Amino acid sequence: MTDAATRHHRDPVPREERDDWVPVDRRILGLDRRTLLPALGILVLAFLYATVVPAIDRSIDYDDPVAAGEVLVLKAGVTVDPPDGWNLVSGLRETDATTSGIKGTDAVFGSGTMILSMHATDFSGSVDALLDEAAERSEGMNRAAGMRLTGERHEIYSTMGTRGVIEKFTEPNREGFLAAFVDDGTAVTITAAGLPGDVIADNADVEATLGSIRFERQEAGE
Secondary structure, three states, X not given: OOHHHHHHOOOOOOOOOOXXXXXXXXXXXXXXXXXXXXXXXXXXXXXXXXXXXHHOOOOOOOOOEOOOOOOEEEEOOEEEXXXXXXXXXXXXXXXXXXOOOOOOOOEXXXXXXXXXXXXEEEOOOOHHHXXXXXXXXXXXXXXXXOOEEEEEEEEEEOOOOOEEEEEEEEOOOOEEEEEEEEEOOEEEEEEEEEOHHHHHHOHHHHHHHHHOOEEOOOOOOO
């Protein structure tokens, strides 16, 4: 090796892997597949908020009212009790029979201008991390509509003792909240919105609905 080559030669420096580096076999289209499904679920809720919610106003037709005691299945083993008399926009009742064999689906139901949308998915992180993702994506997608999160987060609990978190948001003519529950690797994210008067009037129904979310744990081998 010449002196000139020696002057410009440097021993290779070992490359340090970043803490957030994800192996190729764990990626889908360059994304970490461990967080892909929860992220898609959050995007679904943000889409529902941006499209379904504005389309339903005080003149909503009650063509599919919820009867007393009816239960909605969000995912196999995850159920919720919607308020009696609210209109079921979409969702799967526990008594429904499907040709596809689907065991649960997203639910959207409302009363007046008040709309709740719910989505269940697998999630290995904490409930606070899930709400962080939901808040970031929802605020980003709805910033043009004037959506602003209050920044005040509170704990909530289902009647079964599952811990959740909730954060309110405001818009020029609407208000609502984002909420999340996580139990043993399964998560439920909730978006609610309506005119201020309806949010106050429906508060008891909404609290009861959040409290009714149930996660049924199956024993190993079932």
